[in-house]
Amino acid sequence: MLVGCALGALAASGAAASADQARAYQHWEEVLSEARGQTVHFNAWGGEPRINAYIEWAAARLQEQHGVSVRQVKLGATSEAVARILAETEGGIDEDGSVDLIWINGENFATLLRRGLLHGPWTGELPAMAFVDPAAMPAVASDFGIPVDGMEAPWGLAQLVFLHDQARLPEPPRSAAELLEWAGGDPGRFTYPQPPNFLGTTFLRQLLLDLAADPSALYQPVEAVDAEKVAQPLWDYLDRLHPLLWRAGRAFPPNTGAARTLFADGEIELTLSFDPAEAANGIAAGTLPETSRVFTFRDGSIGNASFLAIPANARHKAGAKVLTDFLLSPEAQARKQDPAVWGNMTILSLPLLTAEERARFDALATAPGLPAADALGPALGEPHPSWSSYLDREWQRRHGAR
């Protein structure tokens, strides 16, 4: 109770004082001392051991730097934590919640924001935000088209890529049309995670960006355009593609891991990932052949930033802020971008860093399978979030029950 009141006061004072550097510094000192001894429950998807290991590393560093402990709550799906925050709030737990920090984006963020369940704006309090430049990197300023406005801190950048094995498929298809043509020549060797899986839905949106007569319609809410007409080219395309898919489109891998396993087992020749370092990671871990590579469609692919948010009922807000500040630091971001560790691209703007800090990023080894900086097509913006649920629903109706 006391802690909550103190935190509320701190947050309020932080927002007011953010202009004044000296007071901001003093405020951060207070956050640090408040955080000491807290245990931050960091709710983050737990499906990837490399990411879990990275979070463990960050936890150890934070303990030694600031005396804050971190426990990762490994989620199967981020919405588990969203539901928990909601259930707690409805149960009257307004300041003693079990989620301190959550790795989030897209619809989950929109849901919490809409229901007023997020703490903030708070990211202005973090010293490390000085290295983030929304002007140079628009992806960090809005989350699926919704302005972030300090309610969540950017953490990493991802881009939709295809995985292929150079030795078996030297010339992979690099547009929706080429994909269809290739599938016609070698049927049964491609599939995608079944929507509403996030990656599967993203694949649909990617196809539509490639096929739509006017892609700009996808950046408006579904209700604002003639959605049926905009999406029609996608359904026509899928009608032709599905008979050429793995199992003739009669079954789909239920999740990303299952699709990736099919690729590793050689059942399919192409699979999808949100991680440009996926091939490099797989080669390093020995789960993929050494000739595995990633690529994007020629005209680019959907880019995607992910964020860190603090629920309004979080118990350890100060600790969560200190953890976030560390995760945004050049040290942590450079390590995260290291393909040997995780390979997730930084959200920091390198020109804002000191030469010494920049060197951390320059020094990152290039690993086999890692795409050169300019090898991938441009990162396209996420369509408006309403398209995800619209396409999911329509896909279910047309292909979800045969």
Added chain:
Amino acid sequence: MVGLPRLIRAAPPATAMLLVVPVLIGTAGLALPFRWVEGGAAAALGQFLAAPGIWRSVLLSMGSALSATLLSLLLVLGFTAAAQGTRAGRRLFALMSRAISPLLAVPHAAMAVGLAFLLAPSGWAFRLASPWATGLVRPPDLLILQDPWGLALTLGLVVKETPFLFLMTLAALPQTDSARRVLLGRSLGYGPMAAWCAGVAPALLAQLRLPVLAVLAYGISAADMAIILGPTTPAPLPVRALHWLAEPDLAQRGTAAIAGLAMLAATIATAALLWLLARLAFLGWRGWMRRGWHLRADRWLRFLAIFAMGAVAALGMLGLAALLLWAMAGPWRFPDALPQSLDLTRMVQHLPGLWPPLRTTLLLAGLSTALAVVLVVACLENEGRRHRPGAGPGIGRGIWLLYLPLILPQMSFLYGLQAAAASIGPGHGLALVAWGHLLFVLPYVYLSLADPWRAWDRRYERVARGLGAGPARLLFGVKLPMLLAPVLIAAAVGIAVSTALYLPTVLLGAGRVVTLTTEAVALSGGQDRRLLALFAVMQMAVPFLAFLLAHRIPALVAPGGARHV
């Protein structure tokens, strides 16, 4: 020890409270998600019915659960009938009762992963035969798993439920006086299997009613096997409920709650169907008894029954072997029959990370099982004192409530329970989860202990009392030592159940209570089959050791001693 009889009398109401109260709260909590749906429960029902292919999903769940239940039951009955009739068969029977332990121990999800790898077109079976026999250098595009009829799912359920029903049969057989009845049947001129079917089957089936119901309910409402082996267009009902639960749009939770109710309705409907089939089978049995067909030459039938059971057990064993191999594998690509190398460094590297979830798993299993065994023993003892010899297995009607957690779909009432727990405040993590485990552990402990306990020969009691033993001395000095073996087996079953529990752990622990199973399920959404296999192997090792100890300890404590059951 003056208070013992009083404590024992208090056991049934206390047990009922411990189990029924959370189930009631949870079921009431099923209504909670409707607040997020515009238009309430009616709108949620509308959404549920409008979901594409929803009836196919319902029928798939009912069909695969019913056929898996019937097949498993048939396999177990056939095998038991075939094996108990002859001397060689009895040796096979003993062998099988030892061999099923690992199959019992492995959780459903892990077994599904193992079977999937065994049977997939890129799986072990094809790898072993390629390319020398099949000519394949890359996996064929065959719909073996995830088939639209749910056959792969049914097979997976059969592999997992047959050992369970067999274990329950082992526990129930001593009460049926099977050896003498078979002998009687044989002397009347029946063949070995016919003698068993005529004399033992009806008595045994009466004992197996609840386990069969539990198997049926599990098949309808559990998602873990269905998500790996089941079809996806559309998926079985529990998988779709999980999807609705995972939607960022919270209104979908209302649809999930309706799906929870639908699973309950489907379970009741399928149970009614099963009851009808059982009546028909009974009529058939009576007709057969009247006609007196002796089926003396049943060699081929015995062979078939034993072969079928052996094949299912072998399939399960091979699936486990595949998992074990993957946990240690280096690169392993199609069509290599074996991994290019074994890579133990990764295993060693992950060992420190295994300890915290292992510790939590052991703690939860230990707590819930210990409490469950104490409560079940007290309940049974109370029953024995109230019903004097001759009263039969009649047990307080209230004990039926005990099976509610097994028959209600977990997903629904646990969600309501979580909401209720959240309103008390956080910070009761482990204790609450242990309680949640107790809901599922206790019925299974009861299932496996009740019959041997009741079958205990009460003449020992008269002798002990005659020698001046009080109730405490009788229980701790005579009865428990004599029933040590079944008590330990029941405890092992409890540990196996607790180890495999996923939803209760995640929902009641607010995700903070990390066990081997929650780790394995989190990993099954990822892509590292080897790490998943490693966790699955650990998951399996815990109950396996428990069963091993349960089999060994009685022999160590009293070698060749009291062998009542």
